[in-house]
Amino acid sequence: MGPRNPTISDVAERAGVSVPTVSRVLTGAARVSPQKRELVEAAIAELNFRPSSAARALVSRKSRTIAVIAGNTSRYGYAETIRGVEIAARAEGYTVMIIVVESADEDEVDRAVSVVLTQTLAGVVVLKFDPPGVAALKQIPAALPVVALSGTRETGVRQAVLDEAAAAEELTDYLLGLGHRTVHHVRVPPSRRVDGRTTGWKRALTTAGAPVPPVHDATWDPKSGIAIGRDLAADPSVTAVFCGNDEIAMGVMRGISEAGLRVPQDISVAGFDDHPLAELWSPPLTTVEQDFSGLGGRGFQLLLEGVDGTGDRRYSSERPRLILRDSTAPPSPVRG
Amino acid sequence: MGPRNPTISDVAERAGVSVPTVSRVLTGAARVSPQKRELVEAAIAELNFRPSSAARALVSRKSRTIAVIAGNTSRYGYAETIRGVEIAARAEGYTVMIIVVESADEDEVDRAVSVVLTQTLAGVVVLKFDPPGVAALKQIPAALPVVALSGTRETGVRQAVLDEAAAAEELTDYLLGLGHRTVHHVRVPPSRRVDGRTTGWKRALTTAGAPVPPVHDATWDPKSGIAIGRDLAADPSVTAVFCGNDEIAMGVMRGISEAGLRVPQDISVAGFDDHPLAELWSPPLTTVEQDFSGLGGRGFQLLLEGVDGTGDRRYSSERPRLILRDSTAPPSPVRG
């Protein structure tokens, strides 16, 4: 096994003080004389002592660890959001635990919530982007500080939001303003019956008195956009398409070009998220910039305020920004 | 505050047994009579009791939490590797803590190692893809079970590897076999002085007796490939380019097309990683499939074997697979 880690009593002994005095130096909970403080600090450095967070959590019922509950960790929006949470947490001396909930199944959600209950946590950030996130959020005990992160304000919990509906509406308006009779929509898997992107799209069409065509459903796999793109290209009334994210838009564009049509000359295609590759795509993608890492950061701040009672905000919203590039243009005179 | 969480003594009282008996049911450490077991299980369910992992960690000096130390969490290879670790860990009932080390600065690495020492961990997985990862790995105390994940076998620690050098060599050989006189290389930020991709590329050229042109250095930002692509296009002797990852390859291809040349007719471009969008790109990218999530999973398994003494493997390697698509072709007769 080797020599065990030094404990607080090793430090106390070496510094010639009592254990609580070492604790006071560690936590800053009470004043300690400069002389003793120095002795303690020297002992800590010599022994390379690190306080056990398990012991601390046990006795103080507090911890500097938060959990992020997410349905996924590696897709762009998720990964960036988690990164934003982690950066903000790290800046405040907090550590992040990842809890993945792959489905909204009761067993799966229970398991995740069990982990949360087992751990001593300062709080929980839930990525409410999908059904697993929504289901997990519901099961978190009310006693635990929680912040939900999502694209639409929905529940009573503290939450940070990217106002997707407003951005989707703006993007759809822009396409209509270009002269398109209507805008078709390819939806990514929604978190509930509706999602903000679809809502904003529909609102823009309705407001403008434009027809609302049936929604096309894609999976998270960008390739699922290819067949949809081909279908869209086969319908001569289609001149503009708004896709639920950039990756699907890329798939759709590939399908359109496989069908022999060009973007944007024959069909305009817009995405959502401003994926790092959106600008590099040919043609560069018109899209909506979502500050996911900012969302994560705001979410963590909101959580902290909830934990220490600072601030009374329960809600933080931000409007994603339209990014106009070359994948959208006025409609072709021959189509439509 | 509300009512505090139920403890093991609440369960014991309710079930009419002693605390250690509840503990035995929880851990399975010793046999308990069926009757008592049933009583205990009923009490646990009624109270919705979850054992405190802090208390467990404190007394048993064990835990079911591992830490993943990484220089980044959201770039494709990192995110997928972490996802692989998490999936494998979850399957075995382990929870994952994320520790990000943004630079190899002493302070930054110290902070990360401090977190590791503070926590009671079953073990640590280090993503040794970059200098922060390399630096962090060095500082981890020997007493803690550790597995390193990387693209090149290097140190004495337990490690899971994707043999990048072998794959890069195979890819370069393929390009030479197509008739290219040599292959140029755009390198992504390496983990040390050398990285496997560059090593394999150089080995293939040397073995074939082909000239070894100077390496072009890109950043992690795909856009950094654009200027490099333009430069490469300006040099008429360039007919084939091997890029350190797919995103850089996409940037390079954009630079080449901005210079008025075509891929693969004028210049062949190959990437590395098989990014989800590589297949959708125009033209679809020739690349090397890296099973990052598999790497993460193998890494976790190796760690577990180290923790419980099962298995004596200290090393797990896998050869990434060449994916031939349309961005590579024989050299143009007019260039080169």
Add this chain to the structure above:
DNA sequence: GTGAAAGCGCTAACAA
């Protein structure tokens, strides 16, 4: 198979 007793490493409450 079961319970009583001890104690993990730390912080909180109280006295001095």
Add this chain to the structure above:
DNA sequence: TTGTTAGCGCTTTCAC
């Protein structure tokens, strides 16, 4: 300002 005492919630001896 400092030390003494108690105890967080659990597992681990050790008797029985």
